[in-house]
Amino acid sequence: MNDKKHLSVSAIQNGTVIDHIPAQNLFKVISILGLDKIPNLITFGTNLESQRLGKKAIVKIADKYFEREEINRIAIVAPHAKLNIIKDYVVVEKMLVEVPDEIKGIVKCVNPKCITNFENVTPKFKVADKKNVSLKCHYCEKITDQEHMEYR
Amino acid sequence: MKNRSLVSINDLSKEEIFKVLDLAEEFEKNPSQKIMDGKVVATLFFEPSTRTRLSFESAVNRLGGRIIGFSEASSTSVSKGESLKDTILTVANYSDLIVMRHPVEGSARFASEVSPVPIINAGDGANQHPTQTMLDLYSIRKTQGTLNNQKIVMVGDLKYGRTVHSLLMAMSQFNASFVFIAPKELQMPQEYKMFLKDAGLKFEEHTDLAENIKDADIVYMTRVQKERFSDPMDYEKVKNAYILRNHMLEGTKENMRVLHPLPRVNEINIDVDDSNKAYYFTQALNGVYARMAIMASILGLK
Numbered sequence: 013m014n015d016k017k018h019l020s021v022s023a024i025q026n027g028t029v030i031d032h033i034p035a036q037n038l039f040k041v042i043s044i045l046g047l048d049k050i051p052n053l054i055t056f057g058t059n060l061e062s063q064r065l066g067k068k069a070i071v072k073i074a075d076k077y078f079e080r081e082e083i084n085r086i087a088i089v090a091p092h093a094k095l096n097i098i099k100d101y102v103v104v105e106k107m108l109v110e111v112p113d114e115i116k117g118i119v120k121c122v123n124p125k126c127i128t129n130f131e132n133v134t135p136k137f138k139v140a141d142k143k144n145v146s147l148k149c150h151y152c153e154k155i156t157d158q159e160h161m162e163y164r
Numbered sequence: 165m166k167n168r169s170l171v172s173i174n175d176l177s178k179e180e181i182f183k184v185l186d187l188a189e190e191f192e193k194n195p196s197q198k199i200m201d202g203k204v205v206a207t208l209f210f211e212p213s214t215r216t217r218l219s220f221e222s223a224v225n226r227l228g229g230r231i232i233g234f235s236e237a238s239s240t241s242v243s244k245g246e247s248l249k250d251t252i253l254t255v256a257n258y259s260d261l262i263v264m265r266h267p268v269e270g271s272a273r274f275a276s277e278v279s280p281v282p283i284i285n286a287g288d289g290a291n292q293h294p295t296q297t298m299l300d301l302y303s304i305r306k307t308q309g310t311l312n313n314q315k316i317v318m319v320g321d322l323k324y325g326r327t328v329h330s331l332l333m334a335m336s337q338f339n340a341s342f343v344f345i346a347p348k349e350l351q352m353p354q355e356y357k358m359f360l361k362d363a364g365l366k367f368e369e370h371t372d373l374a375e376n377i378k379d380a381d382i383v384y385m386t387r388v389q390k391e392r393f394s395d396p397m398d399y400e401k402v403k404n405a406y407i408l409r410n411h412m413l414e415g416t417k418e419n420m421r422v423l424h425p426l427p428r429v430n431e432i433n434i435d436v437d438d439s440n441k442a443y444y445f446t447q448a449l450n451g452v453y454a455r456m457a458i459m460a461s462i463l464g465l466k
């Protein structure tokens with residue numbers, strides 16, 4: 013039997029599987045989706061070999077389905093993530109993450125002199141580059157790129 | 165523009181810019197029109213900027229309006245820790261329009277979102293200063309007769325100078341070409357050069373001043389500040405390289421004009437002042453007309 017191999021990918025009966033998360037961003041995905049605050053059964057595997065991402069992570073959330081806007085929130089940390097919607101052990105739908113035009117909350121503005129880092133103002137960005145994901149602050153108009161992204 | 169805030173020059177369409185410039189021209193011809201009688205303008209200067217404040221206050225006075233406000237934050241409740249939101253909501257009760265200057269970037273956009281009365285951004289840190297850009301546009305149109313197809317040479321601190329960044333963005337709508345002259349520490353940021361490339365507009369970069377102003381329509385000077393250099397020796401090396409002197413104006417185009425947002429320190433030698441190409445003091449005067457036009461438009465008086 014190859015039970016050991018199966019451990020990392022144990023199936024769920026109903027719920028959502030999020031695959032192709034860059035391993036280093038797994039916990040960001042968990043926090044952005046609030047998975048650390050829900051009672052559902054969650055399993056994840058990380059540092060799995062991936063041709064595309066180097067090391068990838070996968071998360072399985074039992075009995076949980078996401079809205080489009082909800083799932084697009086992880087686009088900045090996992091732009092290539094793929095979702096499998098599982099019903100009765102069967103993949104009934106596949107979804108790709110889409111980088112939205114605007115991002116609210118989630119990311120901190122990189123500019124230390126920005127109002128969002130001084131007062132109680134929710135950061136808001138226009139997505140300036142969808143491919144490499146860089147964000148233009150709605151307030152100070154500075155660009156926050158992937159490399160400098162910090163999460164709230 | 166009626167009842168709208170002015171936070172960034174990019175908030176205005178080309179048509180709106182032309183309307184403001186035309187109106188400024190009208191105010192220049194006839195500066196005393198008491199159309200702001202009964203209106204109260206609050207000037208909130210969370211950091212001092214005497215020139216900008218006086219220019220606004222002069223504009224309000226010429227139009228017959230009243231002014232309340234403060235010229236530095238230390239004498240106000242802000243120094244007691246009041247939030248910007250609370251200050252704005254309070255002052256909005258007392259005024260029809262708020263002019264604000266604030267060291268924090270994005271503060272004016274935020275204020276415009278919480279304020280029930282329109283906000284005019286008079287500078288938010290290194291970000292935007294749209295009334296300065298408007299007076300620059302007014303000065304260019306007035307001296308060149310058009311905003312189209314201008315060759316603009318920008319000199320000095322092109323890295324941190326928000327004035328040149330906003331002017332670049334605004335003039336890019338009018339098929340301008342640019343020459344950037346700056347020490348290597350203070351060159352025009354990549355994002356603006358990319359913007360020009362994408363827009364198909366020409367630009368050159370040089371480090372020498374005298375050589376590169378001969379075919380300019382506008383030479384826009386800015387101050388090179390010592391504080392911008394991490395190594396003081398680097399400043400010492402370049403500090404005299406970006407000073408415009410009268411003899412350099414020989415051979416430049418007849419229509420060429422020298423602009424500067426002021427205050428100047430030594431980057432324009434005083435021997436330039438007597439040249440008919442020196443335009444910076446008139447440029448400052450134009451600021452009053454431009455601000456009259458912006459306020460009159462926002463208050464719906466014109």
Ligand SMILES: [Zn+2]
Nearest residue numbers: 121126149152
């Ligand atoms: Zn910002």
